[in-house]
Amino acid sequence: MSLLLEPFELGFMRTALVAALCVSACCATVGVYVVLRRMAFIGDALAHTMLPGVVVAYLGGVSLLLGAALAGVGTALGIGWLSRRDALREDTAIGVVFTALFAVGVLFMSTVRSFRDLSSILFGNVLGVSESDLLAIGVVATMAMLFAIVFHKELELTSFDPNHARVIGLRPERVRYALLIVLSFTIVAGVQAVGVLLTSALLITPAAAASLLTDRLSRMMLLSVAIAGLSSLVGLYASYYAGVAPGAAIVVTCTCLFGCAWVLRWMRSTRVGRTSAFPSGR
Numbered sequence: 001m002s003l004l005l006e007p008f009e010l011g012f013m014r015t016a017l018v019a020a021l022c023v024s025a026c027c028a029t030v031g032v033y034v035v036l037r038r039m040a041f042i043g044d045a046l047a048h049t050m051l052p053g054v055v056v057a058y059l060g061g062v063s064l065l066l067g068a069a070l071a072g073v074g075t076a077l078g079i080g081w082l083s084r085r086d087a088l089r090e091d092t093a094i095g096v097v098f099t100a101l102f103a104v105g106v107l108f109m110s111t112v113r114s115f116r117d118l119s120s121i122l123f124g125n126v127l128g129v130s131e132s133d134l135l136a137i138g139v140v141a142t143m144a145m146l147f148a149i150v151f152h153k154e155l156e157l158t159s160f161d162p163n164h165a166r167v168i169g170l171r172p173e174r175v176r177y178a179l180l181i182v183l184s185f186t187i188v189a190g191v192q193a194v195g196v197l198l199t200s201a202l203l204i205t206p207a208a209a210a211s212l213l214t215d216r217l218s219r220m221m222l223l224s225v226a227i228a229g230l231s232s233l234v235g236l237y238a239s240y241y242a243g244v245a246p247g248a249a250i251v252v253t254c255t256c257l258f259g260c261a262w263v264l265r266w267m268r269s270t271r272v273g274r275t276s277a278f279p280s281g282r
Contacts, residue, residue: 205258
């Protein structure tokens, strides 16, 4: 028991745990819709295109999270607008915006004297989360959860049957824009925990693992949040006892749990196949 409690006797570890669980909850919740809508590439693009906003904020001496948020929202709206044009498909618009803004971020980074100044944003620093950062992460997590709860029916219907949603008077494009904006803020919260380079994994992997275990949306969300939360806890223990980077440990744990989910699904399908091949009865 002492091994379990010892890390969290330290104040910064308790703060890191709360921050990691908040990030896990919002990323896992929004990530379910990202996986269902096949928007994984958008999530990865948003995570990387926040880099120029972070660098500009650093150079200007303002909040890095504010810079990331502005860059993320701008990217989300830009991708949504470009993909509505007949001349460009969505994946093409994402590729253009993603590569251009990430290159701008690298260009700005070359003007910074020390790469170490921005390493926490690139790779995460959940152990260095301050009280003000924790408050911002908590607000973003609450906003994402409320969005998922309040607009649950709209999100579910536009995810599975957008044509029927139009017939009954919903605007799938507006719902998509709202989801993109919430997604961008969710990624901003994830940047503080696991960094720009690993946020897309925290957003996609728990939801993908949950989708292998159930087809029901409510169960998928609960499983996704549980997988992300467990990964955060294990990652922090690994950081404390093994001295490894917590962000990377969290993502590696997520990936291992995804592997377990894949094995469980394979075993279930194999069992069902054997049952159907040898039916019981007369």
